[in-house]
Amino acid sequence: MKSRIDNPATIIPDVLPALMALGKTMRTGTLPVGTAPLVHIRASQVNGCSFCLDMHVREAKKAGETDERLFAVGAWRDAPYFTEAERAALALTEAVTRLSDNPDPVPDAIWDEAARHYDEPALAALLLEIALINLWNRLNVPTRTVAGTWAG
Numbered sequence: 001m002k003s004r005i006d007n008p009a010t011i012i013p014d015v016l017p018a019l020m021a022l023g024k025t026m027r028t029g030t031l032p033v034g035t036a037p038l039v040h041i042r043a044s045q046v047n048g049c050s051f052c053l054d055m056h057v058r059e060a061k062k063a064g065e066t067d068e069r070l071f072a073v074g075a076w077r078d079a080p081y082f083t084e085a086e087r088a089a090l091a092l093t094e095a096v097t098r099l100s101d102n103p104d105p106v107p108d109a110i111w112d113e114a115a116r117h118y119d120e121p122a123l124a125a126l127l128l129e130i131a132l133i134n135l136w137n138r139l140n141v142p143t144r145t146v147a148g149t150w151a152g
Helices: 015-026 035-047 050-062 067-078 084-097 108-117 120-143
Strands: none
Touching: 015 120, 035 050, 035 067, 035 084, 035 120, 050 067, 050 120, 067 084, 084 108, 084 120, 108 120
16 A cells, blocks of 8 residues: 555644644643543544554553453444443544534534533543544545554
8 A cells, every 4th residue: 555645744844743732732631541542543433544543543552441442432332341421522523523414413412411521621622632633534544644654
């Protein structure tokens, strides 16, 4: 496999450092430690981003995430491994990632459930995590960035 072009964030000066700084800023502790990786994995599954999936599954595993949970992220509704808060985050991730799939893309029920588990700063961090991983997916999928090349 070969990428069509390098990731656009590496081509335009100052973009990659800015995006990396945003990602670093997000790790301020407003979200529970394991939530962001689950969000990154689920959005990357929905978007078909092999590059981000490879990266975030490996990083989550290295950070101590269990195989059972990693294997079940795509079927989180039917798997017993996730907390109610994580389920709310995953539901919000899917809704925000699939904005054009529904006339009411983020229904009150999904929003209210997320708001029940996360205070306003955590909810803001969750939305920014969802938006950022979707940005990365939208850069890597069309350019066909090859999975695993991030490690090398």
